[in-house]
Amino acid sequence: MKKSATSIRSFLLQRTFIFSVLGFLVLVSVTHYAFTKSIEKNASVMAERIAKQTFNSMYLVMSQGWNRHQLEQFMKQMEKDNKDSDLSVSIFRGDLVTERFGEMESPALSDTHRQVLESGQSQLVSTDDSISYYYALNAKEVCTHCHTNVTDGDTLGMIEVTQELDKSLLNANKELILTLILVSPLPLLLAFLATRQITSRIDNSIEQLADSIDSIESISDLSRLEEGRDRLAFRELQDIFSQVKNLSSKLNDIAVDKELLEFEIRLLEKFVITSEVVRDWREYVNFLIVDINKVMNVYTMFSIFKVDNEVFDLEVFWLQPPSDRTRQSMEQAIMKRLAQDGSPFELIDINIRHNMVNEHAEPMDLDDDAIELQCKSLLVETPKIGGIVGIGVHSDTIQDTTKLLVLESILSTLLNVVGSVRAIYKYTKDLEYYATRDPLTNLYNQRMFWELLDYELDRADRHDYKVALLLLDLDNFKSINDGYGHSWGDKLLADFSEALQNALGKDAIIARYGGDEFVIVLPESDVAHAAQVAETILLTSRNHSLYYDSNTFLKLTGSLGMGIYPDHAKNKKDLFMFVDNLMYRAKNSGKDQIALPNENELVDIFKEMSDKTVLVTQAIERKELIPAFQPIVCSNTGEIHAVEVLSRIKLSGDRLMSASEFIEIAESIGKVHQLDYIVMDKAFEQVKITGYEGKIFINLSPRSIIISDFIPTIKRLAESHAINPESVVFEITERDTVKNISVLESFVMSLKDKGFKLAIDDFGSGFSSFHYLKHLPIDYVKIEGEFIANMANDARDMAFVNSISHLSQELNVETVAEFVESEEVLELVEKAGITYAQGYHLGKPNPDLEGILKTTEVFVR
CATH class of the missing domain: 3.20.20.450 (EAL domain)
Structure with missing residues (x-):
């Protein structure tokens, strides 16, 4: 189980009580020890003093000529006086005195007694409940007058002073403990008051720190943390606060607001490239600017595309219309950024186009310095997909490192997305064109020809009118490719196609069917009208020429076949085969002419078509x-x-x-x-x-x-x-x-x-x-x-x-x-x-x- 945390107040109270009790016990022990030692010391001093006083009294008595009986009376009186006291005094004669004056009644000698008598050295002996001082009586010169058998320094005897301490110590300890018990609440009270004051100041400081942290709603609010440092009462908390501030600074560099992340996610969702996006990529960028501005202020977005060698397109997207001065300043700022030393945009031709997100908004007027400082761009050395080589924005977000990080991420993604959208847009436009057009002549291609012919024949059936089909094959065109090269042949075909389109106008459907073959569909056209158009086509081919050099012009002629639906065929394939046969008739008849459907020759034409069918059938059957x-x-x-x-x-x-x-x-x-x-x-x-x-x-x-x-x-x-x-x-x-x-x-x-x-x-x-x-x-x-x-x-x-x-x-x-x-x-x-x-x-x-x-x-x- 996870251990629950305790509060500072509870911790301080617990520790204060424990240490107060421990301190009290230590104080009792130390006091008791010191008091005991003091009593023991006083007792030893007193014992030594009494021993010396007793000796002095005895010396005084003996110096006055007291006899043995008087001395014994003196000693008995002294013992009597100390009988009810915890102090006792005993006198012991040495061997030399006994030898001179005889035995005297005294307690039995202990080892300590003998040791003192033999050594002549006084001793202090302490036990748990008593102190004994053994005072050695050593002879001096004056003593030899009476003690004729001793010399200076000999041990005459010993005085023992013993003081019983158990009662004194007991009484003293009682008084000490009673006194300590009476004063024991005082340190607890003082500890409680100190703890309360400390915890109160800590609580206030922590509350202020918590309030400062609670006020942080976004990454940008981290800068306000410094304001609450001086209100904290303790240096340690100020140090902690400083560490939190340092952490916030680091977070400010690496963290991103939840709002920004959600915005980035929503924005990335819009990066899905759909058919609607491809349909108008500029409108797509306009919508992106609107979404970006819901989170950060982006006034302008610009993108640079390479469209040709040394030619670039600069697309500038404005959130709202700029003033003329702002427009010029922005162009200058962008161009300055693009024209830096070593930039691939130096000394190039840049076409600038301005796009407005909200054309009806109030004109925007930006400061020149703000434009220069608040532009952020991402440029690449080589074009990416779609020819995009750079993208940038103008925003006050540049000053915010956190939002700048998100903005740079968005720019990197936009660089690829906008490039991809524009590439698909351009590619789709090209594809739409090439799906229906011949890339060399810009005429309809063969695929589109069949679809348009099918459509016109169906319309002719519904509205009961005729459709003419003409097939033009250029004569001897292979000789032009062989003699002047395919490049000149292609130029001639493209040039002739343009002339043919100008000659026939918009009513005719013209397609390039093959290398040098052209088909023309004439809706709502009979034989007479189709024949006029055929003459126009031949005249156009005869009169057309392409300059090759000062002595040579490339010229053309063509052979033409013509058929009418539904007069000559009941479906598109049969109609085409009919016209194809007529075209070959024109070629076989000398070229540069029209083979019109002659009633007398129709049987032969259909027979030729039938013969081809028979030929193909036989070839299949006979393998x-x-x-x-x-x-x-x-x-x-x-x-x-x-x-x-x-x-x-x-x-x-x-x-x-x-x-x-x-x-x-x-x-x-x-x-x-x-x-x-x-x-x-x-x-x-x-x-x-x-x-x-x-x-x-x-x-x-x-x-x-x-x-x-x-x-x-x-x-x-x-x-x-x-x-x-x-x-x-x-x-x-x-x-x-x-x-x-x-x-x-x-x-x-x-x-x-x-x-x-x-x-x-x-x-x-x-x-x-x-x-x-x-x-x-x-x-x-x-x-x-x-x-x-x-x-x-x-x-x-x-x-x-x-x-x-x-x-x-x-x-x-x-x-x-x-x-x-x-x-x-x-x-x-x-x-x-x-x-x-x-x-x-x-x-x-x-x-x-x-x-x-x-x-x-x-x-x-």
Whole structure:
């Protein structure tokens, strides 16, 4: 059990009583001892005196000529006088006197008597109840006149004086004890009074100390403890108080108010990054300032972001509108802080933006000195996430070390949170843009084209109007890339896209479908209107040029196909195939022209479309599909890491039809999964023959997900050719799968259970890619080729690629860069930390796997 503490008053009273009693007993003992010794001393002195007086009396008697009888009478009278007294006197004759004068009646001799008589030395003998003094009578010269038989110094006899002390001591002790008993209450009373006075002063001092401590409600109140020190009555308590004050000073440096901790917890709860936070990060910071001001006064918060080389954004957030003078002073104070020696912000361009939390509040006017002294900032040497390089506040809290500690903690957290929010905000904006736009031309991308076309066709059905679709393919554009380089080809495409958009206006939906292909959707448009727009497109391409040098302008022409819904097709895929056929007719007719849907030629066009369908059907049924292999190499060494399997149909004259020309047909007739089986079977066979041991990337068609026997079939194919499932990587895209993500997740988990690996193809082309990365066990990310191809010329594409690379590294996912068409791009890919690369610069698709393995060796770095 825990022992309970006693009070100082009780302790003092207990100890005072105990020590008073002990003191009294000691006093009695000492007094008794001293008194006894005093009596004994007095008794010994008296005995010696009586012995000498007796001798003197005897000498006087004998000197007067007293006879023996008179002497005996004298001695008897002396004994009689001492009979009722506690004092007795006895006289003993020595041998020499007996010899001269004869025997005399006396008590028997004791050992002490004989010793004194023999030695002639007087002795004092004390016992517990008596004192005896043995006085030796030694002869002097005068004695020899009578005692003729002695000489000077001989012992004549001895006088014994004995005093009994027991009665004296008893009476004395009674008197002493009675006296001590009578005075004993006095020390107890005095001790009680002293204790009461002491405890009273101690109580008062402790009460004052307790009041001083009780007055502490927060860490900032600790500074008031010094005020109560002088009121304490005892130096020891003042010393204790000083120690408490020293402790409070230490606590003031390390402790944090409960209110501040609760505030910090509440504030940290608001650091959860939600979609609302990302939607407007500046509004988020405004709310944070309001919450911070509930606990401490923070007038201003500022953050610095790196947006470009030597260019920074300074965002200043005000609790309420500042006066013009205050605004200028704050800008100067911040810039002064940023421009200190050795700061990365020296000699740079800073864009300043001011944000108001409460625009309608009274203008705030701050003192210049207060601004300078009350600014606290946290700067980093290199940009953090979101490009943030610094954050700071202006607050009077800077003068409070405790709150400053919390404030510094908040600043450290805000540095990362605000940076992350701004990064996600910017990244989301970019993602929203790139999910719908082609990064090179800023036109809609292929994915968005199909969604918009589907929307317009549905609207046309509901409102009973027509929709025109035009497909433009630039003529001989490959010669421009080959002759002037891809960078100039990209510039020409971007420049032409802008001119095309200006020419057609907002009524037309323009998208970049492929490398040099453009599609235009014209809502509520018939053949006549569509033909006018087609002429405008051709004129725009003919008249467009790009300055290359003083002697050269890069020019364009294009071949155009056109179709009308629902006149020429009943769905979007058939409409596109119809227009695609017309576009090829225009090319085959000499290029730089429009192929309009002629009523007389419609039968031939549909027949060509039907022939393509028959061709694809026969190729699947006869297993005439062949695999083509494109290498995927390590970006830093050039060694082959994997090959991607692509589908081809062999035509007459050793020509190969690419997958882009027949995949949609295979999907429309519901046989794309059979196509996949055939290509995988033949690809696995070549892998086994050549002894290739690297990874095999295979495109996974959306229909495969809903085919129940797809996974058992590919597992059987792998086993039949002794292919390890872990070497097979299936590529998925978001197309047609995002609508049923749960089915996709179940399918993917079944693939992973069988040992196969998974890759996201065209990563970054839409939101679904990120959804897959979050929810699916992805092994590889293949970055959208458009971003890779343009990263050397567009800082946005470079930033986007770097972001994907960093994200993949954080998630421990391998990355593959597509469309690596030059050594420059390959170097940028390696610099960005992308693991693998794929593109024509490293190897084109080829049905000869063994030849690819040998040819690609020249790229080993």
